[in-house]
Amino acid sequence: MSSQTLVSDTHETEKEKVNWLAEIRGLALMLLAVLAFHSLVAKPFYIPSQSMVPNLLVGDRLVVSKYPYGWSWVSASFHLLPRGDWRVWGDTPEYGDIVIAVPPHIDEDYIKRVVALPGDRIAVRNGQIILNGKPVPQEVEPAIEIPVDPNARCESHEYPSLKITKPSGERVCEMPALRETLPNGATYLVVDHAQQDLDNFAEITVPEGQVFLMGDNRDHSADSRAETWERGLGGPVPLVNVGGRAEFITFSLDGTTSLNPLSWITSLRGDRAWTTLRPPIRAQSENTVAAAE
DSSP: HHHHHHHHHHHHHHHOOOOOOHHHHHHHHHHHHHHHHHHTTTTEEOOOOSTTTTSSOOOOEEESSSSSSSEEEEGGGGSOOOOOOOOOEOOOOOOTTTTEEESSSSSOEEEEEEETTTTEOOOOOTEEEEETEOOOOEEEEEEEEEEOOBBOOOOOOSSSSTTOTTSSEEEEEEEEEEEEEEEEBBEEEEOSSSSSSSOOOOEEETTEEEEEOOOBBSOOOOTSSSSSGGEEEEEOOOOGEEEEEEEEEEEEBBBBBSSSSHHHHBBBOOTTTTTTTOOBBOOOOOHHHHHHO
């Protein structure tokens, strides 16, 4: 073997060597870019509870934008920053926005709807919001039929007599629905099927820099009406604890997903993909305003 061949082989070996430092640096930069995007722009979110039924179901995956209300300690993904009272380019949510908030006692993300703004007086009487002394209009809507599946079981101890079997054989949870409309015209459906303690809440004034949040599933939501020991929010939530606004559903799974690749398709709730989570705004007619008064 000639010396020329040996030199050529050495060069080839050197070319094949992996620069592990560069690889690790590239991976770290990629992870930092993902973390920055999640913290500053948008992140995916999974719905683990039924507190926002009928508008959000267990198994929904959605996108939360992180910038509408500015940034604070809560904006950082995975709660990496210590709690604080600072905000950058802070803004206030609008009535009806669905937001992500962190309670004062645990580092968990809650998803609720804004029903009162700073300076508002709010009470709840027999399940109806009283905002600044006026009942928030509620209109009876046709019952909502939510298909029963592993992510929406409609257990009898939670929803007594609401699980029915249709003539077709399909099992659904037939939930009574109300259409609620806030002062800015934001309108959405809520479920209130039982009498329970949180149906009544004494009037308070929402402090400056805070908002009052409630779940759309009024009998199954630990929100601003509930104390922290009940896993609630313990009253109005400081805006520094509000980490983003829910925008739209990307896809939803019914809980039957398994290792079988076919189930990855059959478990999809196809009608929920790309559903917007921004409430429609309806014009306030004179009759509606009069009814609210």
